[in-house]
Amino acid sequence: MTPAHPEDRTGVVIVGSVTADVTTFSGRLPARGETILGDEFTLMLGGKGANQAVAAGRSGARTSFVGCVGDDLFHDLVVDGLTAAGVDLAHLRTVPGPTGVAHIRVDSSAQNDIVMVPLANAALSAAQIDEALAALAPTTSVLLTQLETPSALTAHITARGREHGMTVILDPAPAAELDAEIWRSIDIVTPNETEATLISGIEVTDAASAEQAGRWFLARGVGAAVITLAGQGSCVVTAEGASVVPPFPV
Numbered sequence: 001m002t003p004a005h006p007e008d009r010t011g012v013v014i015v016g017s018v019t020a021d022v023t024t025f026s027g028r029l030p031a032r033g034e035t036i037l038g039d040e041f042t043l044m045l046g047g048k049g050a051n052q053a054v055a056a057g058r059s060g061a062r063t064s065f066v067g068c069v070g071d072d073l074f075h076d077l078v079v080d081g082l083t084a085a086g087v088d089l090a091h092l093r094t095v096p097g098p099t100g101v102a103h104i105r106v107d108s109s110a111q112n113d114i115v116m117v118p119l120a121n122a123a124l125s126a127a128q129i130d131e132a133l134a135a136l137a138p139t140t141s142v143l144l145t146q147l148e149t150p151s152a153l154t155a156h157i158t159a160r161g162r163e164h165g166m167t168v169i170l171d172p173a174p175a176a177e178l179d180a181e182i183w184r185s186i187d188i189v190t191p192n193e194t195e196a197t198l199i200s201g202i203e204v205t206d207a208a209s210a211e212q213a214g215r216w217f218l219a220r221g222v223g224a225a226v227i228t229l230a231g232q233g234s235c236v237v238t239a240e241g242a243s244v245v246p247p248f249p250v
Contacts, residue, residue: 007160011140012056013166015066015129015157016049017121017148018082018092019100020074027108045081046102047121048146048173056084056144064088064140066132067149070099091132095123116148116174125150126156137164146171154178158185175199184221192228210235211242 002184029213041074043052049067060193065087069078071094078099082089097213101120105114138162147154155178161168162185169188172178175198183189191213193204200216203209204227214225214237232248 005152008141009141011062011064011134011136012113012142012144013064013066013136013140014049014053014056014144015124015149015161016052016133016144016146017047017100017116017118018045018050018065018069018078019047019116020044020077020106021046021102023104023106024104026157027217029105029107029113031110042076047100048148048171049144050078052146053082053087053172054143056083057082057087061142062088062139064091064132065137066091066124066129068093068123068128069121070097072098072148073100074101091128091135092122092213093128095120118148118150121148122150124153126153129153129157129160131237133160133164133166137166140164140166142167142169144169144171146173147176148174151176155182157183158182161185172199172223181221183217186221188226189217189222190228192224193230196225196227202225204229205241206232207235207244211237214242 016169021044023041023042024038030036047194053063053065055132065082069075069092097124098119100119102115102116104112143166145157158168167187170186172189172191172195175195196204196213201230202213204213210227210229214227219223227235231247236243
């Protein structure tokens, strides 16, 4: 990748999870104890952290990833997939044992269920995060993270990003209750309607209820909330007000 100018802080860093996504497609999901025949199977790069990194890299941002991958047969799947998206892997650590895995089942209506097994992701450490963020801080202005990293590290990740003057963006998925001080280290939170409901206790079904949930996050110290509403677009809530951004048809 092209070296950044020492004063160029346009980089993006993702601290998070990476998995091999094992996905089956079938007309319906099996009942408990039932075996059914499926229609298709895929194996590809996944993980909420890796997804953020691929999105940033494909968008043209100078992107770095901080995380852990196993030394198993999924190692190259992860490395090749992130590299193809233009992601710098200087801070991706290879650890003994299996790479994280997500087992995904999808039915004909596109409903799915997922079991995510962290495996190598559990090896992420405060020391690895500190070293990576210190090295990247001179060229990086945005930090993205999620909740598939060890929960004890969430406060560490967000606080370190804030200390380095980065804009800290949290995708609070999978939804979990966070310590109060964590919210004060987050500039932008990006839950979907389910996550916003579970975390805030406010049932989110439309833009109006999304704005209410957004206010809940702001009251706890978050700078702004972007609540995604699938086909209804996104509700952006800041101290100045709320607005709805229409979705991109795909």
